[in-house]
Amino acid sequence: MDEVNQKKAKLALIYMAIIMALVFSVWQVMLNNFTVEKAGFSGFDIGSLQSVREIPGFLxxxxxxxxxxxxxxxxxILSLGLLSVGVLITGFFPSNAGLLITTFIMSVGFHYFETINSSLTLQWLPKNQAASFMGQVIGYSSAAGLIAYGVVWLLYKYFEMDYIWIYTIFGSLGIAMVVHLWFLFPKFENVVPQRKKLFLKKRYWVYYLLTFLKGARRQIFMVFAAYLMVEKFGYTLDEIAMLFLLNKAANIVIAPLLGKLIEAIGERKALTIEYVGLIIVFVGYAMVESALVAAILYVVDHLFFGLAIGIKTYFQKIADSEDMAATQSVSFTIDHTASVIIPITFGLIWMSDPSLVFYAGAGFAVLSLIASNLISRNPEPGNEFIWSAKKVIA
Structure with a gap:
């Protein structure tokens, strides 16, 4: 890809990330309050809903x-359109069955987009620019999420707008932006033709393991950390929106720096920092009794997400160029193997003792720390993990 098209491709990736962040952020920030206030969900119900949400990721x-x-x-682009449709119709079905259906529609679009977007990013960007660019994209996405949360907070607190209208406004905006995206950019050619069949490679096993553990940890954060704020500490929708605003504001500044940090110190050290921090955060969730401390933990937890870029750039460095699309598809399924199971099973654990959920999260972080230290200091094909030096395993 020449320099001009690479610049356009970067802009296209940023625009797609902004659309996704705008639309999905609204669905996410209102979900817990919407399910509790409008649909009367319990901890088990929210766990069941999140399990359904993760089925498209598993597939x-x-x-x-x-x-x-x-x-x-x-x-x-079509996946972004489906995501927007799912969010648009969410507010019209405030029931258990209705939310299961609308969430599934939204999730199909979300997970297919995330799968393909990861593949395109790894294909279109040089290896020496990938981490810093991904950090920049997180920054742009955070800015879009910041705007979305701010508008939700304003519409709900000062205009007393009902959930149905907020979902409709942002879903419609997403559809309009997708149409604009379709006509704005040319169709870019992939640098290397991709293999269009499923496969697993032994030499990618550390990447697969890190991906699986990331999925398990992420579900505990996404499902139960936010739910903790509403159920235990009584956060209202406008307070949750303000907390999410703080997260996004911090990411605008921090995420690009984390991308540069990964390029400077390497994936192994960066992931070690992330997992040590997450162990502390999850233990903190299990023990917290202060609403303010819980909010601080939530923000810190969210910031560590930026270092997970290191898993993707690690794969980019060790992978064959034609493996990007197929492996990203498979890796999302690996990621969501735990994601489908954890929300509903941990929802049952939550009803008995919420702290056990977060101690389990700390356990997953410990396993991730061990796995990350299997990464070679200079990963490349034939030197994927610490005892593979210059020995390619097919």
Whole structure:
């Protein structure tokens, strides 16, 4: 890809990330309050809903078959459109069954987009720029989320707008932006033709393991950390929106710096920092009795997400160029193997003792710390993990 098209491709990736952040942020920030206030959800109900939300992620491996008939870029744009439709209709169905259906529709779009977007990013960017660019994209996404949370807070607190209208406004905005995106950018050619079949490679096993553990940890954060704020500490929608605003504001500044940090110190050290921090955060969740301390833990937890870029750039460094699309599809399924199981099973644990959920999260972080230290100091094909030096395992 020449320099001009690479610049356009970067802008396209940023625009797609902004659309996703705007629309999904609204769904996410209102979910817990919407389910509790409008649908009367319990901890088990929210766990069940989140398990359904993760089913499309578990089925993300099917993306490689869709690519037989659709270009990756086209597939990503259509997925953003489906995400927007799912968010638009959410407010019209404030019931258990209704939310299961609308959430599934939204999630299909979200997970297919995330799968293809990861593949395109790794294909379109040089290895020496990937981490810093991903950090920048998180910054732009955070700015878009910041705007979304701010508007939600304003519409709810000062205009007393009902959930149904907020969901409708942002879903419609997402659809309009997707149409604009479709006509704004040219169709970019992939640098290397991608393999359109499923496979696993032994030499990628550390990447697969890190991906699986990341999925388990993420679910505990996304499902139960936010729910802790509402159920235990009584945070209202406007207070949750302000907390999310703080998260996004911090990420605008911190995420690009984390991308540069990964390029400077390498994936192994960066991931070690992340997992040590997460162990402390999860133990903190289990023990916290202060609403303010819980909020601080939530913000710190969210900031560590930026260092997870290191898992993707580690794969980019060790992988064959033609493996990007298929492996990203498979990796999303690996990521969501735990994601489908954890919300509903941990929802039952939550009803008995919420602290056990977060102690389990600390356990996953410990396992991640061990796995991250299997990464070679200079990962490349044939030197993927610490005892693989210059010995390629097919």
């Amino acid at each position: 993300a491996f099917t993306a490689v078959f869709v690519l037989i008939i659709l270009r990756e870029q086209t597939f990503a």
